[in-house]
Each structure stands twice: as C-alpha cells, then as structure tokens.
Amino acid sequence: MKKIFLAMALLLATASSAHAQVVSEPVTSDYAVRRSAYPRILPGSRAEFKISAPDARKVQIDLDKKYDMERQPDGSWTCVTDSLGPGFHYYFIIVDGARVSDPASETFFGCGVAASGLEVPYSEGDVRFQMADVPHGAIAMRPYYSTPDGAWRRMMVYTPPCYHKSGDKKYPVLYLQHGGGEDERGWAIQGRTNIILDNLIASGEAEPMIIVMADGNSTDFTRSLIEDCIPLIESTYRVIPDADHRALAGLSMGGIQTLNTVIEHPELFRHVGVFSSGWWADANAPAGMGKDTEKYYSKLASDKDYFNSQFKNFWISMGGEEDIAFNNCRIMRGRFDDMGIKYTYFETPGGHTWPVWRESLYNFSKLIFK
Template sequence: MKKLFLPSLFLSFTLTALAQNTSLEGERSMWSIRSSEYPRVTSDHRAMFKVKAPEANSVQLDLGKKYEMKKNVNGEWECITDSLGPGFHYYSLIVDGVSVNDPSSETFYGCSRMMSGIDIPYADGDDRFTLSDVPHGDIRMKRYFSKIENGWRRIYVYTPPTYDKNDAEYPVLYLQHGGGEDERGWSQQGLTDIILDNLIAKGEALPMIIVMMDGNTRNFTRALLDECIPLVENTYRVKKEKDSRALAGLSMGGIQTLNTVIENPDIFSYVGVFSSGWFSNNPNRMFGDTEKYYTMLSNDKDKYNESFKQFWISMGGKEDIAYMNCQNMLGRFDKIGIKYTYFETPGGHTWPVWRESLYRFAKLLFK
C-alpha cells in the first residue's frame, strides 16, 4: 500500500499544480526561479508580481517607477505594472523601507549590487534575442592572477559553435560591461551567446570569440593589454593581428574603450561605444584627461581615420543618461574630422539598447 500511495499522492499534487498553473494569467518570466509562478508577463507586456510577507506593513515594487503592492488575505503582496518595453529590466522590492531582492527571481549583479531581473518578450517574429534551434557556442570561464590587482580575476569567453570542431583561429571581440556591473553582465543580462549563435547561424556574423573582462580595475588599459589579451592569445585559438581584434563597451566600458583605442590605435581595428561618451567639460577625472584625447585626435586625425575600420557609436535616445555627453563628443569629432557611424534607438540607458547595439555591431566585424 505504501509503495502505491506515495507515487499516487505525488501525481495528484503534480496534476493539481498543473491545473492551477494553466489558470494563471500570462506566462512565467524567463528568470522566475524553478518552482515559482511569479513574476509573470501578460500578453500586453505588463508584469505581475507576488511576494509573501505577512508581517510587512508596506511593500513596493521598484522598477525605475515605483508601484504600491496590495496585501491579500493570504499575506501575499501583489501588483501589476504598466506595459513594459521588450528586453531585460532590473527591479527590486522595498519592504518596510528596505530594498531587497525578489525571492522568486534570479538575481544579477547590476547597479553595484545584486538585483532581481525580468525579461519582457520581443515582438512576434523577432528571434534575435531568443534561444533558438541553431548550433550553440559556449560561455567559458577562465581564472587568472592579476598583478595589477594583486588578486585573482576571471574572464568569461564566448566560443562559437565550430570552435571544438576544427583547428581554425578566430578573430576576437573584447566586450566590456558598464559601471556597477562586472564580467558576468554581457553573458547573463546581455545574452551574448544567444545573439551571436543566432547571427552566425543566419550567416549575418562571422564566427568569433568574445572576451568579457572585469573592468573594475585600477588601470583598465594595462589590465587589458598586459594581462587579458596575452592570456587569451596563449589559451585560445585566436588570430593575433590588429585586423582581427575589436574592442567595445557600454557606458563606463565605452569610456574605457575610447581611452584605450585612442592611446593604442595600432592594436584594434574595430571600435564600439554603446551609451557612452567622454564627460562634457570633464567634471571629474575618473576616466582621464578628456582634452588629452581630443588633442591626440586633432594632431593625427588621418592616422585614426585609417586605423579604425569601424568606429561605431550607439545611443539609447534622448532619455539615455549619457546622451548629451555623447552628442557633445560627436560635435568635437565633427570639428576635428573624425569619421564614425552613429546609431540611435529608443530605450535609454538599459540592456535592451545594449543588446541591440551588440547585435548590430557584431554584424560589421572582421569583414
């Protein structure tokens, strides 16, 4: 009897749970943890949240905009948002004034802390950022000891689907995160492997290796050139000439990219700057003397124009917090005569903009 009872009880529970699931509105977020039915996303792209906190006096959802959550008879706090734009959004809960992560969601390092995240589906037919039935590459992790930091560091490395199937060498994109994030950002929030797998499968991008380094370092340029690149070139099958190297970054990573390529134009042929630009009037010196770089460009503009096969700059519209810095920088570029390509898309200073930027930039590389 016992042998029959336990499986029957489990089956009854499972069927009941399945029946309950089908009655809920919308679909689970792709970042909801295994057993949780929340957060959920409705067909009109509103997000539904529920958290059990029977002893709390107040709970808010902080999604950039704050939403008041209401408590039901079971001690669960609930709310539904306005319609949200497609792509990844950070969020947190504010419980009695304390910002905490949602126990029903995966967490991500962003905004200089661990944050919950939700992804809103893209339009039907837009599979650029969707896990698809195509050959898949890998995200690998490599640890190394940094003399600059006097401690252990790590890089995340995307290798294309063909990497373990041949002996070919591949070009490399060094891809940097923004401030308050780290080397995990592009592989997790950014969906780097999914974007590249889909592009390569359609023949819209060449197979390449992408290296994602922690940019939170005392000297980014030296950490990249003296430690990261030698490590990559001694560990992976990569092409080592300038025309097979690209450097790109978002926000803080964009400024690090600018500083590095202006000082070292003979190392990279492709440059990507996403949602970034040197600070106007350089109100702080955190990222170096801005005028120094403008002077270098002015003194040898032809060398820089010939050096970069792509100098690609993107911005998340006027709502992007880096918008005016970028526009002022481009104005200076125009006066000097620096050639660049500019792309703008709505979305502000957010991961949907940076995913779009990587998608478009990757198609231009190494061709």
C-alpha cells in the same frame, strides 16, 4: 566627418514592439526561480508580482518607477505594472523602506548590488535575442591575474559553435566590456551574448568570432587588458593575433574604457564599439571616469588622418535622448565632427538599458571582421 547609420526598420520594430501584446495569457518570467509562478508577464507586456510579507506595513516594486503593492487577506502583496518594453529589466522590492532583491527571482550583479531581473518577451517574430534551434557556442569562465590590481579576476570567454570542430582554424576576437555597477557576467547573462552570436553566425550575418568579457572593475583597465587579458587569450585560444582581427567595445563605463584604450593604443584594434557612452562632459564624473579627456581629444586632433585610417569601424550607439549618457555622447560627437574624425552613429530608443545594449551588440557584431 560623421556617418549616420539609422536602421529604420529596426528602429520602428523596436519602438512598435515596446508596447506590443506578445503574450495571450500569463507566462512566468524567464528568470523566476524554479517552482515559482511569479513574477509573470501578462498580456500587454505588463508584469505581475506577488510577494509574501505578512508583517510588512508597506511593500513596493521598484522597476523603472515605484509601484505600490496591495496587501491580500493571506498576507501576500500583489501589483501589476504598466506596459514594459521588451528585454531585460532590473527591479527591487522595497519592504518598509528597505530595498531588497526578490526571493522569487534569479539575482544579477547590477546597479552595484544583487538585483532581481525580469525578461519581457519581444514582439512576435523578433527572435534575435531568443534561444533558437541553431548550433550553439559555449561560454567558459577563466581566471586571470590582474597586474595593476594585484589580484585574481575572472573573464567569460565565448567560443563559436564551430570552434571545437575546425581543427587548426584561427578566429578573430572581440573584447567586450560591461558598464559600471556590473562585472564580467553582465554581457554573458543579461546581455545574452552567446544567443545573439549563435543566431547571427547561423544566419551568416556575423563572422565566427571569440568574445572575451573581462572584469572592468580595475584600477587600470587599459594596462590589465594589454598586459594580462590579451596575452592570456592569444596563448590559450586559436586566435589571429593582429589588429585586423581584434575589436574592442563596451557599454557605459566600458565605452569610456574602450575610448581611452584605443586612443592610447590605436595600433592594437581595427574595430571600435562605444555603446551608450562618451567622455564625460563636465566635472561631475563618477570615480574612474573623470580622467583628463582633453589629452585624448588632442591626440585625435593632432593626427586625425592616422586615426581615421587605423579604425575600420568606429561605431557609436545611443539609446535615444532618454539615455543618461546622451548629452556626453552628443558633445563628444560634435567635437569629432569639428576635427574630422570619422565614425558611424546608431540610435535606438530605450534609454540606458540592456535591451539597447543587446541591440548595439547585434548590429556591431554584423559589421566587424568582414
């Protein structure tokens, strides 16, 4: 049986803010390198770029679509984009056909390469994803050895503001996975996980929790999570080591990894989040996502009452019909409905993008460990 959770106020706010004029004069992007004036955000949520390439014949900006840049007398190239939605956007510069990152921007591992990033301000009053004057937690990088991969990997671990001041108090843990073409830094940097949780914890809307962001680029994610990541966290941090205080969530590829893991090990997690994802509905699945999904459907169908009782929160979100995973998710939810699997569905406009996944984490984290 399906539950529909449509936070209409948030949907309307997100939709209306996508083209809101949130700056009254040009402001430099949050991710412009020091002393660089570009890229910058103009009124109307447009982005302006300036690139020095005096010997180039053609220069473009690739940001949602390709924009031709105009050559200036000094050998620089400039352009202004259409109005952009709020939040984080990857982009590239194309110089005479070669796609490269912008030397004026910070770089991020996304789309499987080093990509540039642009942060478009949210509408006035929407401070959910902005640094605020509240107590701040910390994100630490910890190495771990991945048994199935036979190699060292990294995880990013968020601890809430109260963690180091609370004596022997123990905390629940959310294991939060990135998507394909990204790594453990995605949620920590592009996703602004610490900012989202700091703000929610300060307002009392989310329980203080530890968040573990591991490297999902593994030959066997489920095995590495269970054999390597969870034991390390539970032996190193003050956590409550039971299913009631353990959650697993992920976006895109991380959503499929989440589904595979919780269906194989429903006894380990009471809270499940699947963002912009769903088991692949055809034979053209990318590498690592084309496992025999019918075995998971069979497990669910054979004991639906057990699975329904195990998961206190089975939360699925999607970035509207423009999300590239929308059809996979729609088909999966239809099969869940047919077999009587209970879940909550949340949809917000924005496609397969970080603004959507920030929104998903914001809403999911308010539900868990209550």
